[in-house]
Amino acid sequence: MIPEPDSAPVFLSSAALSAKIRGCLLGGALGDAAAGAAAETQSGSGMSISANTQLALYSLDGLLEAIEWANEGVGADETACVWLAYLRWMRGQGLPLPEAGPSPLPRPIDAEPLLRPEGTGAGDPDVLSALSTGEMGTRQRPLNTGVDTPAALVRSAPFGLLPYVATETVYKLALDAASLTHGHPSARHSAAVFASMVHGLLAPGATLRSAAESALAQARENGVPDFSDRLQELLADDGGTDPAGAGTAGRTPAAEEALAIGLRAALAVEDAATEDTDLSAATAAAIREAAAAGGTSAAVVAGSLLGTRYEALPDTDLEALREGSVIEKLAAGFIASTIAP
Known part of the structure; x- marks a missing residue:
C-alpha cells in the first residue's frame, strides 16, 4: 500500500515536509x-513523556x-506492524505480554530512556485491556466497541505524516490502528479525521481550515455523515460558542469532543493570524486553552495541528524534546525512509 506515487497529490519540498513532521x-x-499528563518521567529540563506521547x-x-x-521490497501489513x-510499548512498561499473542522483536525505540516506565503510570486502561487480549x-x-474515549485519537497524528499517498489511505490506516483498541465509531473516526487533517497540511498552500474540510469529506465517504456533520457545525461556527461547552469538567471528553475542542483552539490561531x-506565543496560548477546555487529548490535537501548520512552537521546555x-x-529515521532527498 505504501507508497502510491501514481495517485498521490502534490506535496511540499523535502525540507518543508521535514519541518512539518518535526513540528507535528x-x-x-x-x-x-502542557495538559499536566499523568506521567512524571522527567527529562533534564522538566519535560515529561507520558503514555500518550509514547x-x-x-x-x-x-x-x-x-x-x-517496503523499501527492502518486502510486503508488510502496516496495521500489524x-x-x-x-x-512492544506494553512490554517496555514492565507489563506481561498476553500468552495468546506474539512476542515482537525489539527495535531501537524500545531502549530509549524517556520511554521507560518509571513514574509514567500504567497507561490508559482501555488500551491495556485490548492489548492484553x-x-x-x-x-x-474492532476491540472495545463501547469505548469512545480519546486514547486512540491522541496517538494518531503520526499516520498523517506519511507523504506521497492519498488521504484516503491515511484515513484507513488511522481507522485500522484505532480499531486495535477502540471500536466505537466516535473513537475510530475521530482518530482517522485527525490524521487526515495532519496529512492535508502537507500539501502546498494548505490551511488548517481547508485540511479540516477535506478530512470531514473523507469521513462522509467512509460512511459516517452524522459524525462529519457534527464536526462541520464547529467549522461553521463564527466563534461565539465556547468550545468548552463540548466537554464537562471532571470527566474525560468523548473522542469527537476532544477533537472538536482542539480543532477550535487551533482554528482560532489561524483565523486571527497576521504578519x-x-x-x-499564540500556539502556547491555544494549547493552554484547549487543555483547560478538554484536557490532555484536546491539547494534543491543538499542538499537533499548529505544529504542523506553522512549525512555530514555544521554546519553554522544548529543548528537552529536540536534539538527541x-x-x-524517530523523526530523522522517518524522514530518511519516506522523503526523497
Whole structure:
C-alpha cells in the first residue's frame, strides 16, 4: 500500500515536509505535557513523556517498520506492524505480554530512556485491556466497541505524516490502528479525521481550515455523515460558542469532543493570524486553552495541528524534546525512509 506515487497529490519540498513532521511530533508532545499528563518521567529540563506521547511515537515506529520492509521490497501489513509496536510499548512498561499473542522483536525505540516506565503510570486502561487480549483488532472486528474515549485519537497524528499517498489511505490506516483498541465509531473516526487533517497540511498552500474540510469529506465517504456533520457545525461556527461547552469538567471528553475542542483552539490561531502575530506565543496560548477546555487529548490535537501548520512552537521546555531526543531520532529515521532527498 505504501507508497502510491501514481495517485498521490502534490506535496511540499523535502525540507518543508521535514519541518512539518518535526513540528507535528513536537507540538503533540508539548500539548500532552502542557495538559499536566499523568506521567512524571522527567527529562533534564522538566519535560515529561507520558503514555500518550509514547504511544504516538510507537505509532510512528510501527509505520516506520512497515516502510522499511517496503523499501527492502518486502510486503508488510502496516496495521500489524503498529499492533506489534504497541505490544512492544506494553512490554517496555514492565507489563506481561498476553500468552495468546506474539512476542515482537525489539527495535531501537524500545531502549530509549524517556520511554521507560518509571513514574509514567500504567497507561490508559482501555488500551491495556485490548492489548492484553492477545487479539489484533481490525476494522471489521474492532476491540472495545463501547469505548469512545480519546486514547486512540491522541496517538494518531503520526499516520498523517506519511507523504506521497492519498488521504484516503491515511484515513484507513488511522481507522485500522484505532480499531486495535477502540471500536466505537466516535473513537475510530475521530482518530482517522485527525490524521487526515495532519496529512492535508502537507500539501502546498494548505490551511488548517481547508485540511479540516477535506478530512470531514473523507469521513462522509467512509460512511459516517452524522459524525462529519457534527464536526462541520464547529467549522461553521463564527466563534461565539465556547468550545468548552463540548466537554464537562471532571470527566474525560468523548473522542469527537476532544477533537472538536482542539480543532477550535487551533482554528482560532489561524483565523486571527497576521504578519505581526507571534505564532509561538499564540500556539502556547491555544494549547493552554484547549487543555483547560478538554484536557490532555484536546491539547494534543491543538499542538499537533499548529505544529504542523506553522512549525512555530514555544521554546519553554522544548529543548528537552529536540536534539538527541527520541522524538528527533524517530523523526530523522522517518524522514530518511519516506522523503526523497
